[in-house]
Amino acid sequence: MAGILRTYISSSPGGVLQIKRAFRVWQRHWMVYTKLYKTSFALNFAEPALYLVAMGLGLGAFVKEIHGQPYIKFIAPGIIASSSMFAAVYECTYGTYIRMAFQKTFDAILATPVNLDDLIAGELIWGATKSVIFGITITIVIALFGLVDSSLIVLAIPLIFLCGLIFAEISIIFAAIVPGIDSFSYFYTLFMTPLFLFSGIFFPLDTMPHVVTSIAAFTPLYHLVNICRAFSAGTFSGAVWSMVWIIAAVSLLAPFPFRLMRKRIIP
């Protein structure tokens, strides 16, 4: 199985992926993160808390209920999903790009037994880990406010990890093809913002034109929102298809960050 997986994502001769070496890269990121988190940890809550307050209480004063739930309770699970998405995306766009192009951390690591495929795998797994860290902290906060009905939400964690991998894959694909760091603004404006707005976090998509719903069904955030919302309400209904979708998308995207990074880094 491991063999098939390796051939599937990494075909470079000699540079066969080894999870232990990818973990070394992960450990480096974890060490840096735990060193700095004391100063940045509070910020992790700031943005989701702002959305929750502004939309949940502000807009919620006018929109009383959606699908029989108070508005703030409707959006809370979506905030878990979007925070975990942004965590992986920031990490694997700006973070990865800075390590690759400015800090030359990639060069330094590639002079060790760690090969490029190991390094990229480490970046991806770290991105997904950031998703989980953010997902869990936001879930705890939201639960403390009484906005989570069911402990089933714990089951969302592995899916947040998988969806984090999808976001990390997409981000690294972009990091591998952008000509410069400024180009990420296109990625954020043209991809991330629409994703954030049209994934059913703030309003149910069934009120939108059919085309919006159809497009949304092809985006990862929509499915993660579905899962978080269902689990938070204590049901699997509506989440099963999303789980299948996420697993399929992780696998389909997997080869591309490796191939494109190889193309960029090894001329």
Added chain:
Amino acid sequence: MDIVTAQGLIKDYNGLRAVNGVDFAIRQGECFGFLGPNGAGKTTVMRVISCFLPPTAGSVTVFGMDVARDPSMIKSRIGVMPQDNNLDPDLSVFENLIVYARYFDIRKKDAIRLARVLLDFVEIQDKANVKIEQLSGGMKHRLLLARALVNNPDLLILDEPTTGLDPHSRRAVWDKLNHLKFRNTTLLLTTHYMEEAEKLCDRVAIMDSGRIVAVDAPENLIAAHGGNLEDVYLKLTGRSLAD
């Protein structure tokens, strides 16, 4: 015994032929230098040997293993001191060594002991907990050297080890390299400083436009062509090193 061999090595880079069919063999325990101006192809050769770039054609072996087939095995036994600072700015001096040692699967206990020894060796032991940005240029160079030694390499690759250093720091790096030579570490370096090549290298390969035009001991080259190494270079390539 030959530690590195290259046969018919060609490397194309963004449509340019950076290395155009070179052959060489580097022996165990010697200090071998690639001498040439910027753009001669020295760094590209180094990057192929350190398994960073695959050859376009030809074969390169390190410790008898093919660079394209066994990169991790080879890299576990070499140390690379790069031309540019790529120390990890998110980590302290000490942490840079510890984290680097981990990539080589060195246990934490050993890594800590090793990091202390290496910081002593390059004489920046008092900077252990300092951030990278607070180091002077010379200190960064010395830390890069210490980091390249973390896995006790059989082959140490140094790309322009003293470029950009003041004379005092340059001499300090030379001292360390001589010390390593004495300990029988094979050294492979690129330089465009004649003095550096003459002081450190047992043999030099003179490179020009992607080719090796001569390989020999500096004193033999000087005996054969007269003058000093600078004159030899001028005679062989028709150009001055400063070009």
